[in-house]
Amino acid sequence: MTDGVKLSGRCMCGAVRFTGTAKEPKVAVCHCIMCRRWSSGPYFEVVFTEATFEGEDNISTIRSSDWAERSFCSKCGSNLYYRMLDSDELQVAAGLLDDQSGLRLTRQFFIDRQPPYYTLADETENMTSSEIYAAFAAQTAQQKEPPTGK
Numbered sequence: 001m002t003d004g005v006k007l008s009g010r011c012m013c014g015a016v017r018f019t020g021t022a023k024e025p026k027v028a029v030c031h032c033i034m035c036r037r038w039s040s041g042p043y044f045e046v047v048f049t050e051a052t053f054e055g056e057d058n059i060s061t062i063r064s065s066d067w068a069e070r071s072f073c074s075k076c077g078s079n080l081y082y083r084m085l086d087s088d089e090l091q092v093a094a095g096l097l098d099d100q101s102g103l104r105l106t107r108q109f110f111i112d113r114q115p116p117y118y119t120l121a122d123e124t125e126n127m128t129s130s131e132i133y134a135a136f137a138a139q140t141a142q143q144k145e146p147p148t149g150k
């Protein structure tokens with residue numbers, strides 16, 4: 001797990017800076033309504049396995065659902081990352097990264113929620129909301145073995 005790509009980035013105003021390790025130089029985009037409200041467009045993200053932040057007191061975090069939280073710069077409002085509560089991985093906003101030249105868009109989530117006013121032409125692996133919920137349910141069931149009922 002020491003592999004990965006070292007990347008750095010910062011928010012728009014520079015109050016929050018970070019360096020960390022991206023799992024792969026790959027970008028996923030999420031078209032879900034929450035990401036679009038949060039980002040004013042689809043949310044482009046890079047999965048980081050670890051990151052060190054400077055200016056941590058400027059990071060605000062909101063619990064956006066029962067399973068995830070979203071963090072942003074409290075000075076300039078730049079979105080920083082999305083994190084599943086049971087995971088250490090950060091889904092960092094791709095637009096924050098200083099060097100985006102090695103990144104490639106490879107996946108699209110909630111493709112069925114994409115509004116009609118744009119289409120991304122890149123060759124990607126796409127998942128619909130029902131595929132995502134099914135994968136999520138399977139993963140949760142696996143992690144929580146043996147099932148405790150409920």
Ligand SMILES: [Zn+2]
Pocket residue numbers: 011012013014015016073074075076077078
């Ligand atoms: Zn900022």
Ligand SMILES: [Zn+2]
Pocket residue numbers: 030031032033034035036043110
């Ligand atoms: Zn989303």
